[in-house]
Amino acid sequence: MDPLSLTTDALREPWRLWTCHLAHFSWDHALANALALAVPLVLAPQRQRFRLLGVALIAAPLLSLLLLAGLEHGQYRGASGLACVLWAWVGLRLLSIKNSTPAGLLMLGGLLLKLAAETVFGSCILLRPEGWQALPAAHLWGTFLGLTCALPVRFRTHHA
Amino acid sequence: MRPVSRLSIFAVFLTLMAGLGCNTPQNTTRRSSLMDYLYPKQQGAPVPNPAGARLKLPLKLGIAFVPTGTSSWRVQGLIAPGQEKPLLDVVKQGFKDKPWVADIKLVPSTYLRTGGGFENMDQVARMYGVDIMALVSLDQIQYTDPKWYSFTYISVVGAYVLPGDANDTRTLIDAAVYDVASHTFLLRAPGQSQVKGSSSWAHREVQLREHSQKGLQLAMIDLAKNLDAEVASFKAEVASGERKDVDVVNRQGVSLRQSGGKNFGGSVSWLEALGVLLILGIALRLRRA
Numbered sequence: 158m159d160p161l162s163l164t165t166d167a168l169r170e171p172w173r174l175w176t177c178h179l180a181h182f183s184w185d186h187a188l189a190n191a192l193a194l195a196v197p198l199v200l201a202p203q204r205q206r207f208r209l210l211g212v213a214l215i216a217a218p219l220l221s222l223l224l225l226a227g228l229e230h231g232q233y234r235g236a237s238g239l240a241c242v243l244w245a246w247v248g249l250r251l252l253s254i255k256n257s258t259p260a261g262l263l264m265l266g267g268l269l270l271k272l273a274a275e276t277v278f279g280s281c282i283l284l285r286p287e288g289w290q291a292l293p294a295a296h297l298w299g300t301f302l303g304l305t306c307a308l309p310v311r312f313r314t315h316h317a
Numbered sequence: 318m319r320p321v322s323r324l325s326i327f328a329v330f331l332t333l334m335a336g337l338g339c340n341t342p343q344n345t346t347r348r349s350s351l352m353d354y355l356y357p358k359q360q361g362a363p364v365p366n367p368a369g370a371r372l373k374l375p376l377k378l379g380i381a382f383v384p385t386g387t388s389s390w391r392v393q394g395l396i397a398p399g400q401e402k403p404l405l406d407v408v409k410q411g412f413k414d415k416p417w418v419a420d421i422k423l424v425p426s427t428y429l430r431t432g433g434g435f436e437n438m439d440q441v442a443r444m445y446g447v448d449i450m451a452l453v454s455l456d457q458i459q460y461t462d463p464k465w466y467s468f469t470y471i472s473v474v475g476a477y478v479l480p481g482d483a484n485d486t487r488t489l490i491d492a493a494v495y496d497v498a499s500h501t502f503l504l505r506a507p508g509q510s511q512v513k514g515s516s517s518w519a520h521r522e523v524q525l526r527e528h529s530q531k532g533l534q535l536a537m538i539d540l541a542k543n544l545d546a547e548v549a550s551f552k553a554e555v556a557s558g559e560r561k562d563v564d565v566v567n568r569q570g571v572s573l574r575q576s577g578g579k580n581f582g583g584s585v586s587w588l589e590a591l592g593v594l595l596i597l598g599i600a601l602r603l604r605r606a
Contacts, residue, residue, distance in 0.1 A: 186582060190584065193590065196597045235583030260604055
């Protein structure tokens with residue numbers, strides 16, 4: 158059995174709670190997820206990049222624990238759940254920063270569009286995974302965790 | 318000076334020959350065969366069940382050492398009395414926390430008849446209430462080769478003091494797992510070990526016995542590890558439909574073959590990846606503006 162992916166063995170082998178987000182089924186799977194991870198890293202305010210890393214380290218095992226319940230005898234790999242955490246976190250943070258609100262809205266809008274598409278179509282668009290299936294729950298829980306970690310947000314107030 | 322008699326010369330020659338003769342390369346083979354147990358020569362191989370195996374998770378697994386030719390493997394002296402259980406426990410410990418295992422039963426080899434075939438396996442499985450049986454067969458070869466200074470054994474003292482024997486014990490354990498209900502072969506896994514050492518002529522047998530037991534222990538640990546990997550690849554084969562003769566059904570009654578193995582991935586499609594890049598570009602432009 159692969160020692161990095163998320164399975165019920167994670168309760169005895171806790172490193173899986175983190176490593177499953179780094180393990181992937183194929184190179185194109187990893188590359189597409191890496192692109193999604195890169196966006197919040199680039200757009201995050203410079204001062205908050207360390208905090209972003211902290212969010213990733215804390216949210217990763219939480220997300221894994223949330224996914225464990227539905228896995229049964231299956232396994233989970235992939236960074237897109239974690240990417241959703243970071244997109245939601247950075248998107249919400251950008252809303253409170255001057256000149257970055259449109260970027261934040263764009264990120265949250267994009268994320269919302271992905272979740273909506275997955276809800277309607279049941280899976281990612283134009284993805285043909287072999288031997289595994291995409292897990293929309295990972296993205297939904299990831300977004301929820303990202304938004305929760307970003308709160309409370311102090312929105313900019315416009316003074317007359 | 319009294320001349321040496323012919324008889325004395327002959328006696329010394331015989332002693333030398335005996336001393337050297339004691340220390341020629343030797344090897345001992347001990348073996349138990351799964352094929353001899355399941356398919357004894359007087360029986361033809363049974364026709365496989367066309368319906369195949371349908372395994373309902375979690376499974377009750379039985380493990381047993383296969384008996385050998387004329388008597389049980391344990392009686393032949395490879396496995397000392399009381400050693401069988403600790404050896405099987407190695408596999409049991411490795412699998413006790415697996416979600417697909419409900420219970421693991423250690424079946425004493427004395428319950429298996431020589432050449433008992435599937436009939437005997439069914440009896441034992443029914444007695445222990447197990448769904449699948451892992452039948453463990455063994456193959457152990459022990460080599461003893463003389464070292465260059467082993468000629469000192471002819472001094473008698475050397476035979477007790479100098480380690481002139483190079484001992485090498487190679488063990489191969491093979492576990493074959495069968496579905497009891499359909500007699501379908503599910504998977505197999507090997508475990509192997511090699512133990513080397515040197516001993517004096519007088520201590521040779523003691524060391525070979527120790528190495529025999531140690532070799533078995535190490536091979537069982539290796540087997541437990543390999544069995545885990547084989548189970549994973551077996552599951553993948555069933556999920557992908559490669560094993561058409563087997564299906565695995567989970568607690569909710571969902572077939573592993575139909576669910577596609579339940580390998581989940583958090584994924585971003587290429588269309589979404591393009592969208593991601595677009596958002597990144599626009600966001601960077603907005604920030605500069």
